[in-house]
Amino acid sequence: MENVQYAEELVREFLVFRGFTNTLQAYEAELSTEIGRNFEVDKILDLVFSVYIPKYQLDRLLSIFSFLKQCFTSPADTVLYTALLKLEQSVLRYYVVNALKSGRQEKVVEFFSASGSYLMQKREDWIAWFAIPYIKNPSLDPQFRMYFSKEWSDTLVLSFRNFLSGIFNGTRIPALLKISTEKNMIKCLKSDIKQLNNKLSELQALLEVKEVELSLLRRSGNSIDSGHKNLLEITTFGSSVDGQAFSGVYEESSTSSIQGVDSHTLSSVKSRDEKLCDSSRMSNAEMSRFWCQRKIFLK
Template identity: 95%
Template sequence: MENVQYAEELVREFLVFRGFTNTLQAYEAELSTEIGRNFEVDKILDLVFSVYIPKYQLDRLLSIFSFLKQCFTSPADTVLYTALLKLEQSVLRYYVVNALKSGRQEKVIEFFSVGGSHLMQKREDWIAWFAIPYIKNPSLDPQFRMYFSKEWSDTLVLSFRNFLSGIFNGTRIPALMKISTEKNMIKCLKSDIKQLNNKLSELQALLEVKEVELSLLRRNDHSINSGHKNLLKITTAGSSVGGQAFSGVYEESSTSSTTVQGVNSQTLSSAKSRAEKLCDSSRMSNAGK
């Protein structure tokens, strides 16, 4: 709806700028009838069955069908054009029936006096309808009884709805309407770009903080690795010195052990010699005895 109003303002502005005052007046008059109702089916149905027919606005009722014929159908499209003509005939008959139900026979007479010649030229099956204003109880007449039933009127509204939905489905949007749509789209895109720029700034600031933290972590890791290497060197050097000292101690210990073994051997030999001497001395003593 906002797009439609914006487009209408653009048309008014252009007509005033070019000085098309007569066209502007005709344009304002057309807007007051609201033919088409922005291609909204429910609004068009409400316009026909709740405004034009109950208020006996026959000229506007005919104009809306003229609008549909010019904008959405052509005699070349026989199926669609024939369907619209039959729908128009049913709506006009509903107009007559509604006037009779309301006791407005003069509106029915006026209807045939205004468009009778046109109806006779286009539809021969209208001939019997010229007598309906003078029938006492047309709702009981076998020829017209069907048109006074609620089932027929409900079917007519449903058929009209389906027809409008069919012709409006996929209708190309006028270029003038796209101006407002594109304007709103550009506005939304600018807003999105602004939000994305703010988000980008926040992410860049966060990235800088993370880079600083990462740099500090790398420095700490480097310091720890250097400390480990120095400690390893010290440990290795200490192990070498300790090994040499242990080797010296081992050699000294080995020498001492050899010396001790030599002393023990001499002592043992001396002990043996003394024992042998005692044995010899004992033998000699026994022999003397």
């Protein structure tokens, strides 16, 4: 709908620019009739069955079929042209039936007065219909009863819909509408590109944050590994120093006899010390506890 309105404005602007006033007036008059309704099937059906027929706008109803004949069919296309003529005939009969159902016999008389020659020109099967305004109950007449049924009117609307859908789907899009369509497409593409750029900026910022967090995690991991390594070296060095001190103290204490300790007690201590030294499972805590006991004993 927006594309059609934009194209109409382009045509109106061009006609004004060139000074085609008569053409502009005719163009405005054509637009006011709403013929074609922008090739929208539902809107054309609404015009025919909800506006033109109920309001007895016969001239506009006939103009619809004249427009369809000129723009979408030709006598050379026998099948399509014949189908359109049959649809026109059925719609006009529906016009007559609707007027009779509404009690507007005078509208039926006006219809045949205005279109009688046109109907008789190529449609001999209209002859019986000229008498219908004067039949008391035409809905009970075997010749016309079918046209007063809901099934017939529903079938007519469906057939008209299918016909319009078929011819409009095969219609070539005018160049003016293509210009409007391409303009809207470019506008949509620019909007999409802008949204994608914004999304890309957000993702880049998020990536930078994640890289900083990853760098911090790596530094934290390296610090923990370094701390473990230093702790292991300190533990190993402490164990070596404690062993050497134990050995030196042991030798010093074993050669000292001025403490007044008897030989039996020293032998016991020496034996216990040797067992402790030979144990490879002695921990630093046990080693410290041993030396405390040793010092107390030596005192």
